[in-house]
Amino acid sequence: MSAFSAADRHFMAIALQQAAQGRYTTDPNPCVGAVLVKDQTIVGTGYHKRAGEPHAECHALAAAGHHAQGATAYVTLEPCCHQGRTPPCTKALIAAGVQRAVVAMQDPNPRVAGQGIATLQAAGIPTRIGLLEAEARALNPGFIQRMTRGKPLVRLKLAMSLDGRTAMASGESQWITSPAARADVHRLRAASSAILTGIGTVLADDPALTARPDNGIPASRQPLRIVLDSQARMPPQARMLRLPGQTLVITSPDIPSTRHQALQTAGADIISLPLSDNRLSLPHLIPHLTERELNTILIECGPTLAGSVLQAGIVDELIVYLAPCLLGDQARGLVTLPGLQHLTQRLSWQLTETQSIGPDLRLTLHPRPTNSNP
DSSP, rough: OOOOHHHHHHHHHHHHHHTTTTTTTTSOOOOOOOEETTTEEEEEEOHHHHSSSSOHHHHHHHHGGGGGTTTTTEESOOOOOSSSSSSOOHHHHHHOOOOOEEESOOSSSSTTTTHHHHHHHHHHEEEEEEHHHHHHHHHHHHHHHHHHHHSEEEEEEEEEEEEEEEEEOOOOOOSSSSSSHHHHHHHHTTSSSEEEHHHHHHHHOOOOOOSSSSHHHHHHSSOOOEEEEOOOOTTTGGGGGSSOEEEEEEEEEEEETTHHHHHHHOEEEEOOEEEETTTHHHHHHHHHHHTTTTOEEEEEOHHHHHHHHHHHTTTEEEEEEEEEEOOOOSSEHHHHHTOOSSSGGGGEEEEEEEEEEEEEEEEEEOOOOOOOOO
16 A cells, blocks of 8 residues: 555645756755645645755745644655754754655755654654655756765767757857757756866857856856866956856866966966876866765867767766757767777767757767666
């Protein structure tokens, strides 16, 4: 017999809708929603909005007031039980007199990881876990990966024509994809902790790498912009250095300090990483990004860096926008993958989702397990 009723599923679905409202603002914290129900009536809802501000449970308790006593709490992520930027939510739920709790998934944060549920149960609050867990996990893939694997979720975004081309031979590329696809990319950016690109893209296009504040995207937060620039060639007058948000330039240790100073004066943060084959070591980059509490990295770059990150094996998810057009065999290719001579050396990916975005297709792929058949 299932531990959850149809009513439980209904109210947890509403809690998930609440959680999704924080998808552009909670970073580095996870998106969490909460619903308080008494006598089959919702008496309070809430979602976590920003790190350092009250959690979803506290917003729902404040909305419910005295009606929280005897209510059932539906929460998309296990309530915290430790003092962090805010007080423990388990303490607030217990003090409010909540009678029962239903939790979608256990918190992967080792500081919680089952202890919140145990705290509620020890206080005499029956607590069930696992309702709509897959949907709850889908809200926070980067946070979950950072907590369980010690690394951010790395997405590589590419756009191409039907014949796998990204630009004409002259470099002209605006625009292959539709306005709908480009708006979708802005939503991807806004939901990311950081956007990473290479110095080649900066020198060629002078990109902004910002999330445009529309389609529900707030103007108040911009993801960190990261530029891989081993020789510190980034112009101090680059457009992204004049825009809201923070830009991190990653160089090699042997660059003259005067180049660093010019970029720092222009507003950039600078760090140095070791080189490998005269290029920045990508495996060394990931631990640094983890230390910065970055959950999701979106890579937007040219074919050379795209090929490098794919061959380095640091990409967890590939998002490809496929435009219904042909650019011809003289147009520029999607990725540069030197050294591939045999089919056994190919990089295999598994298509997990296909979505229509205006006239284009958005393909989501994940690395195919090495022991699976193509």
